[in-house]
Amino acid sequence: MSQEILRVNDLGVNFYIEDRVIPAVDGVSFSLSKGETLGLVGESGCGKSVTALSIIGLLQTPPAKVVKGEIIFNGENLLDKSEDDMRDIRGKDISMIFQEPMTSLNPVFTIGRQISEVITQHQNVSNREALERTIEMLKRVRIPRPEKVVKQYPHQLSGGMRQRVMIAIALACSPELLIADEPTTALDVTVEAQILDLINELKDEFNSSIIMISHDLAVVSEIADKVAVMYSGRIVEYSDVDSVFNDPKHPYTRGLLGAIPDIDTDKLQRLQEIRGVVPRPDEIKEGCRFKTRCDFVSESCICEEPPFYQVDRNLVRCWNYA
Amino acid sequence: MTAKVLEVQNLKKYFPVKTNLFGRGTEFVKAVDGVDFHINSGEILGLVGESGSGKTTTGRTIIRLLDPTEGEIIFDGQDITNTRKKDLRKTYEQMQLVFQDPFASLNPRKKVGNAIEEVLYVHGMKDRAQRRERVFELFDMVGLRGEEDKYPHEFSGGQRQRVVIARALAVDPKLIICDEPVSALDVSIQAQIINLLMSLKNRLGLSYLFISHDLRVVKYMSDRVAVMYLGKIVEIAPAEELFKNPAHPYSKALLSVVSGAGSGRKKKKIILEGEVPSPVDPPSGCRFRTRCKYATELCSEIEPQTKCLGDEHYVSCHLY
Numbered sequence: 349m350s351q352e353i354l355r356v357n358d359l360g361v362n363f364y365i366e367d368r369v370i371p372a373v374d375g376v377s378f379s380l381s382k383g384e385t386l387g388l389v390g391e392s393g394c395g396k397s398v399t400a401l402s403i404i405g406l407l408q409t410p411p412a413k414v415v416k417g418e419i420i421f422n423g424e425n426l427l428d429k430s431e432d433d434m435r436d437i438r439g440k441d442i443s444m445i446f447q448e449p450m451t452s453l454n455p456v457f458t459i460g461r462q463i464s465e466v467i468t469q470h471q472n473v474s475n476r477e478a479l480e481r482t483i484e485m486l487k488r489v490r491i492p493r494p495e496k497v498v499k500q501y502p503h504q505l506s507g508g509m510r511q512r513v514m515i516a517i518a519l520a521c522s523p524e525l526l527i528a529d530e531p532t533t534a535l536d537v538t539v540e541a542q543i544l545d546l547i548n549e550l551k552d553e554f555n556s557s558i559i560m561i562s563h564d565l566a567v568v569s570e571i572a573d574k575v576a577v578m579y580s581g582r583i584v585e586y587s588d589v590d591s592v593f594n595d596p597k598h599p600y601t602r603g604l605l606g607a608i609p610d611i612d613t614d615k616l617q618r619l620q621e622i623r624g625v626v627p628r629p630d631e632i633k634e635g636c637r638f639k640t641r642c643d644f645v646s647e648s649c650i651c652e653e654p655p656f657y658q659v660d661r662n663l664v665r666c667w668n669y670a
Numbered sequence: 671m672t673a674k675v676l677e678v679q680n681l682k683k684y685f686p687v688k689t690n691l692f693g694r695g696t697e698f699v700k701a702v703d704g705v706d707f708h709i710n711s712g713e714i715l716g717l718v719g720e721s722g723s724g725k726t727t728t729g730r731t732i733i734r735l736l737d738p739t740e741g742e743i744i745f746d747g748q749d750i751t752n753t754r755k756k757d758l759r760k761t762y763e764q765m766q767l768v769f770q771d772p773f774a775s776l777n778p779r780k781k782v783g784n785a786i787e788e789v790l791y792v793h794g795m796k797d798r799a800q801r802r803e804r805v806f807e808l809f810d811m812v813g814l815r816g817e818e819d820k821y822p823h824e825f826s827g828g829q830r831q832r833v834v835i836a837r838a839l840a841v842d843p844k845l846i847i848c849d850e851p852v853s854a855l856d857v858s859i860q861a862q863i864i865n866l867l868m869s870l871k872n873r874l875g876l877s878y879l880f881i882s883h884d885l886r887v888v889k890y891m892s893d894r895v896a897v898m899y900l901g902k903i904v905e906i907a908p909a910e911e912l913f914k915n916p917a918h919p920y921s922k923a924l925l926s927v928v929s930g931a932g933s934g935r936k937k938k939k940i941i942l943e944g945e946v947p948s949p950v951d952p953p954s955g956c957r958f959r960t961r962c963k964y965a966t967e968l969c970s971e972i973e974p975q976t977k978c979l980g981d982e983h984y985v986s987c988h989l990y
Contacts, residue, residue: 391856391857391858392856506945508945509945536720536721536883537720537883537885537924537927537928538720538923538924538927538941538942539720539945540927541927541939541941541942542941542942545939545941563856563857565857566928603858604857604858606861607857607858607860607861608857608860608861608886609864609886609887609889609890609891610886611885611886611889611913611928615890615891618865618868619861619864619865619890620861621858621861621862621865622858622861622862623862625826625828625829625859626826626856626858626859641858
């Protein structure tokens with residue numbers, strides 16, 4: 349179980365736009381063991397997707413650039429790899445499911461061609477064999493009539509079906525690490541349930557590790573073992589799933605959980621809101637990033653950035669636990 | 671209290687997808703296909719369903735942005751089904767709409783205060799000082815005091831949605847149709863807007879038709895909830911009752927997949943097989959039968975009638 353497959357150390361990514369430097373990710377560290385699922389949650393602009401894209405080496409450079417840290421995958425630092433090496437790794441060892449099933453498939457190639465391309469790219473198999481494997485994959489992700497679907501084009505499939513195809517592509521070479529970036533956000537709730545169910549089942553089958561990125565805490569709570577809550581380019585709280593959801597420590601995590609009405613939230617009770625707006629990553633230069641919206645600010649929050657404190661089982665970046 | 675603000679009877683909206691030589695429709699998307707409900711004064715009715723179920727079309731047809739194919743819309747005691755466009759202005763003083771996307775629903779070239787002044791001018795407030803005062807009052811109400819002279823791009827998504835709400839309130843409406851007002855916003859901002867909508871409702875005695883796909887938000891906000899599937903309302907009940915005892919197999923499945931953060935794993939989910947059929951050619955009889963595990967022969971032959979399960983709980987299913 350505890351064989352470590354991925355370790356991200358002090359990752360920093362800057363965006364250089366015109367004359368400005370925007371630190372989208374600043375000092376993010378976490379690790380992932382084999383078969384484990386990490387949930388990465390946070391609001392838009394907090395750096396979730398940028399973290400994921402730097403792991404898989406798909407950050408657009410420029411404007412983005414990894415400025416510090418290391419990403420150790422199976423003992424090797426991915427940031428030292430050449431583009432050719434990365435191309436070998438992508439799809440085979442690490443693969444990714446994107447948010448938009450509508451735009452992440454190529455509209456002019458058949459489904460079959462897009463899945464078998466991954467297989468022939470990474471494995472030495474004949475076209476016929478690749479096709480058989482493709483149909484097998486489509487069956488695995490529970491697409492009805494796979495023999496017919498391989499000849500179809502993306503526009504002939506519904507959103508849920510397309511997301512299944514994306515999952516089939518991602519899992520075609522049984523990767524060790526799967527990054528799912530908001531895989532269900534664009535889908536309806538009943539389809540979301542189908543897809544989450546499928547990801548869980550496939551995780552057991554392939555024993556892959558998963559990084560699940562989502563702004564929806566409920567989705568993460570269902571699928572993750574560990575959770576990292578991000579805010580403005582930093583991880584602010586990091587723990588196992590039960591501790592984060594049942595006993596959150598950081599004021600931001602608490603606020604987020606209080607902001608979603610639960611099924612048994614009383615109507616007379618006002619929703620707990622986090623005041624103000626999400627700051628731009630370059631807006632706050634010093635101190636705690638959450639200080640402008642936090643109800644528990646003290647003097648140290650204003651000028652100095654808090655380190656991680658261990659509180660019960662949670663790692664929390666907050667001066668209130670100093 | 672129980673005066674009805676809005677009553678909708680057998681509302682239908684078909685969109686032609688194929689036309690013959692003479693421009694007459696021969697094949698239709700039956701987006702809304704026979705919907706009945708009412709909203710009491712001071713009530714929030716939630717309308718839930720998946721994409722393509724006809725929620726938005728229902729909302730837009732009620733406010734007459736779309737012309738209904740069939741049925742009756744009675745607003746505040748008046749039949750507005752066939753009111754001519756130019757006479758609708760009177761209606762719009764009482765009924766307003768808040769759209770989903772706050773980035774697309776404001777004119778980028780107009781200062782937000784001026785945009786709202788224009789609404790007031792159109793609705794007959796000709797005195798400039800009076801309009802100005804009303805704008806200040808409205809901005810104060812939605813928590814944006816002193817921000818009247820900014821352009822939309824200077825606001826964040828949540829603030830823009832506040833502007834849109836202020837604009838809807840400008841004419842002192844009785845009913846606001848909220849079409850996914852919070853789904854484009856971040857979670858922490860969502861709560862701000864929900865709280866704002868709730869406090870405005872209590873203060874001004876508004877009614878809402880609250881359209882959303884987010885069941886948790888709907889449960890929190892609504893007094894009663896209607897569940898739509900493929901152009902029809904399959905179940906309508908008080909929110910508490912619906913979430914405790916959903917009757918229709920579709921509502922049951924829909925509600926079973928809603929997970930509260932942290933409680934998700936323990937619950938048993940009903941995973942629906944397959945997909946929503948095409949609204950061009952919906953299944954005969956009950957529309958949900960293709961995905962329903964209780965479906966019998968009867969379901970494919972006869973469309974179920976709406977039955978009352980007591981206490982304002984109505985369901986359309988042969989099981990009852």
